Amino acid sequence: MQTFSSNFLNWDVIQTYLPDLLAGMWVTIKLSAIILFSGLLVGTCLALVRMARLRLLNAVIIVFVDVVRALPPLMLMVVAYFGLPYLGIRLGGFAVACIVLASVLSAFTEELLWAGLSTVSVGQYEAARSTGLTFLQMMGSVVLPQAFGLIQAPLASRIIATTKNTALASVVAVPELLSQANTAQGYSGNASPLTAASLGYIIILLPMVLAARRLERPREAA
Amino acid sequence: MPRDAVSHVVTQGPAQKVLELRGLHKSFGPLSVLRSIDLIVREGEMVFLIGPSGSGKSTLLRCCNRLEEPTSGAVLVEGQDILGPKVDINQVRQRIGMVFQSFNLYPHMTARQNVTLALRKVARKSKAEADVIARRMLDHVGLSDRIDYFPRALSGGQQQRVAIARTLALEPRIVLFDEPTSALDPELVNGVLGVMRMLRNEGMTMVVVSHEMRFAREAADRIVFMADGEIVEQGTPNDIFGAPRHPRLREFLSSVGTA
Numbered sequence: 001m002q003t004f005s006s007n008f009l010n011w012d013v014i015q016t017y018l019p020d021l022l023a024g025m026w027v028t029i030k031l032s033a034i035i036l037f038s039g040l041l042v043g044t045c046l047a048l049v050r051m052a053r054l055r056l057l058n059a060v061i062i063v064f065v066d067v068v069r070a071l072p073p074l075m076l077m078v079v080a081y082f083g084l085p086y087l088g089i090r091l092g093g094f095a096v097a098c099i100v101l102a103s104v105l106s107a108f109t110e111e112l113l114w115a116g117l118s119t120v121s122v123g124q125y126e127a128a129r130s131t132g133l134t135f136l137q138m139m140g141s142v143v144l145p146q147a148f149g150l151i152q153a154p155l156a157s158r159i160i161a162t163t164k165n166t167a168l169a170s171v172v173a174v175p176e177l178l179s180q181a182n183t184a185q186g187y188s189g190n191a192s193p194l195t196a197a198s199l200g201y202i203i204i205l206l207p208m209v210l211a212a213r214r215l216e217r218p219r220e221a222a
Numbered sequence: 223m224p225r226d227a228v229s230h231v232v233t234q235g236p237a238q239k240v241l242e243l244r245g246l247h248k249s250f251g252p253l254s255v256l257r258s259i260d261l262i263v264r265e266g267e268m269v270f271l272i273g274p275s276g277s278g279k280s281t282l283l284r285c286c287n288r289l290e291e292p293t294s295g296a297v298l299v300e301g302q303d304i305l306g307p308k309v310d311i312n313q314v315r316q317r318i319g320m321v322f323q324s325f326n327l328y329p330h331m332t333a334r335q336n337v338t339l340a341l342r343k344v345a346r347k348s349k350a351e352a353d354v355i356a357r358r359m360l361d362h363v364g365l366s367d368r369i370d371y372f373p374r375a376l377s378g379g380q381q382q383r384v385a386i387a388r389t390l391a392l393e394p395r396i397v398l399f400d401e402p403t404s405a406l407d408p409e410l411v412n413g414v415l416g417v418m419r420m421l422r423n424e425g426m427t428m429v430v431v432s433h434e435m436r437f438a439r440e441a442a443d444r445i446v447f448m449a450d451g452e453i454v455e456q457g458t459p460n461d462i463f464g465a466p467r468h469p470r471l472r473e474f475l476s477s478v479g480t481a
Contacts, residue, residue, distance in 0.1 A: 126289055127326035127385075131340035131392060132315040141339055145330050 010192040017184035017193050024180030025200045031097060031166045031176055032204070036159060039102040043109025048139060050114060061110065068107040074168050076100045081172040097169035105162045112155055116147030156212035163205060177201065237265035239301065240396045240427045241286060241318075246295035248281055248451075255281050257451045259295070263396065266425040270438040272462075273448035274474055279431040282448070283398045286429070287311075287318040300395060316344055319389030319397035323404050325381040327373040333360055333384045334369045337391050345392060359387035363417050379410030383417055390421075397421070399430040415441075435478055439463050447471045 014021075050061050068076070081096045091099070120143050128138035148155070170179035181197035241263040248256035255278045263269050271279040284290040286297055288304065288311055297304050304314045327336050337356035341347045347355065360369050363383040373381050382402060389397055399418070403411045415437050421428065422441055432438060438445055438459065445462040447455045447470075455468045466472045 121324075121326075123322060123324050123326035124328065126320075127322060127328070127388075130287055130289060130315055130318075130320040131388065132312040132344040133340060134312055137343045141343065142328050146328075149330060 006190075008191050008195050010190055013184075013188045013190045013192040014196045017180075017188065018196070020180045020184055021177065021193060021196055021200065024175055024177040024197070025204070027094075027175055028166050028177040028200070029204065031094070031101075031169060031174070032163045034098050035101045035105060035162060035166065038098070039105025039162065040109055040159075041106075042102065043106035044113060044144070046106060046110040047113040047117060050110070051117065065107040065110050068103050069111070073100060073104050073165055074171065076104070077168055077172055093169060093172035093174040096172050097166065097174050101162060101165055101168075104165075105158065108158045109155065112151045112158070113147055116151040117143065119150055120146045153212070153216045156208075156215050160205060160208050160212060163208065164201070167201075237267070239263070240265050240267075240299070241429070242296075242298040242301075243282075243286070244296040244298070246282070246285060246297065247293045248278075248285055248290060249293050255451050256285065256292075259451075259453060261446065261453065263427060263429055265427055267443045268422050268426075268428045268430065268441060270442040270445045271429065271431045271448060272433075272435070272438060272445060272474070273454075274477075277448040278451040279448055280400055283320075283400050283429060283431055286398055287315050287320055289320075312344065316340075316392045317395045319392065319394035321382070321385055321389055321397065321399045321402050323401040325373070325378070325385045325405070327381050327384055327388075329373050332370045332372055333365065333376070333387075336373070336384055337388045340388070341391055355391050356387070359391045360384065362390070362420075363387045364413070377410055378406045379413040382406065382414045386414075386417055386421075396427040396429065399428060399432065401431050401433065403432065403434055433478070435463075435475075447474065449474070 046061050046065070050058050077096060077100045080091070080100055081093060084091060084096075124142055124146065125138065128142045133141070166176060167178040169176050170182060173179075177197050177200050181193040184193035185191055239262050241261075243259050243261040246256055246259040246261075247254065259282060261269075261282075271282065273279055281290055285292045286299075288297075292305060295305075299314055299317060302309070302314070304311065327333075328339070331339065334353065334356045337359055338347075338349075338352040341352035341355055342349065345352075357366070357369065360366055363386055365380060365383055365387070368376060368380060368384075373384070376384065386397075386402075402418070403414050406414065411434070415434065418428070418430070418437075419441055430438075430442075440459075442459050444456060445459055446453055447462060447468070449470045455462065455466070455471050462471070463475065466475055
């Protein structure tokens with residue numbers, strides 16, 4: 001017991017590395033914010049483009065979505081970080097993590113939203129069009145709110161999973177929370193920074209998990 | 223008492239043409255569902271489209287605001303050909319209201335928000351203006367006490383009246399009704415028909431696809447009978463119900479039990 005607390009709950013060690021851990025937490029928050037924003041936005045745009053039902057474009061979207069969903073994000077990240085320089089594309093770890101994780105989120109968002117869109121009845125589109133709304137007005141005010149309402153629970157899970165996946169950026173040298181904790185553990189020979197880091201993840205993710213739980217509650221009967 | 227078809231047409235000459243269809247054709251692939259339809263609807267007229275299912279009534283109605291694209295022919299709204307390449311159809315659609323069989327209210331919005339959406343986005347009214355109009359329109363259809371209700375908390379008849387208010391709010395020149403009472407429980411039909419009767423008395427121009435034969439007989443200025451994508455016979459309710467000429471019409475009327 002004594003060994004456990006000195007190795008995992010050592011306040012002196014945590015205090016020494018606290019500034020690094022806080023800096024890492026800030027990077028994790030920035031990374032998450034950028035990935036969530038761009039992933040949801042791109043995913044929504046892909047679903048809207050897919051609605052135009054242009055055969056070639058849709059095939060491209062479907063291949064992209066399926067491939068990106070099938071591959072482990074860690075692999076995508078490693079390949080992009082170490083492979084792209086050979087093609088003359090040099091991106092920093094932060095950029096690679098953003099692009100890869102946002103792409104993965106956009107693929108899941110597109111697929112969920114596409115399912116949501118197809119359950120919005122044709123009558124909704126017709127009512128909106130018959131009152132003179134343009135395509136974008138119709139989507140923005142009538143169709144997307146309903147589609148997002150239908151998929152909010154699975155989408156919330158995806159958002160949580162994506163936020164946790166920012167820890168993968170540690171393998172491409174992004175100084176985010178897990179990476180900082182690992183470094184601190186290496187220097188100190190003590191696992192307590194990892195304990196502190198997990199507390200950091202809980203601070204970031206618990207509010208999201210609680211919000212998702214609210215969404216997953218069965219809605220009041222119609 | 224069936225009304226005379228010309229009773230409220232202005233005495234000095236015929237009223238203005240609000241809607242005119244010229245040689246309208248519509249096919250879905252090899253199937254031709256509308257064939258050379260010619261129809262004129264004048265200001266203040268209430269025209270009923272009747273006929274067996276699959277005769278093209280709803281398709282005809284939906285061609286009038288281009289929810290369906292006609293294959294050929296012309297659709298004129300107040301003299302303007304709305305199929306032309308330079309036509310802003312969203313502008314035109316403000317002048318052609320449409321009421322649907324299944325109401326199609328936006329379920330995530332209250333009655334008031336359903337009415338104000340197009341007022342804000344299409345007619346570009348301010349929020350305050352749109353709210354005033356919504357209040358007035360919902361009051362007009364007898365729902366002033368349901369303004370902030372969501373559709374799921376309203377009966378079918380109330381939902382359809384909200385849908386009518388949503389359409390009227392844009393001050394259309396003509397309203398198209400696509401089987402407005404077909405999805406309603408029998409005891410809720412009269413509320414909706416009452417609103418339509420009121421609109422008729424206010425001089426609203428209307429084209430109605432309906433199976434409510436008694437209502438058609440009582441309220442219509444003109445009845446158009448369609449079969450197999452063509453207009454087979456048209457006339458006043460007295461002509462159509464009292465002295466049907468075409469065998470298809472007689473057959474139809476006896477099948478719906480009004481012969």
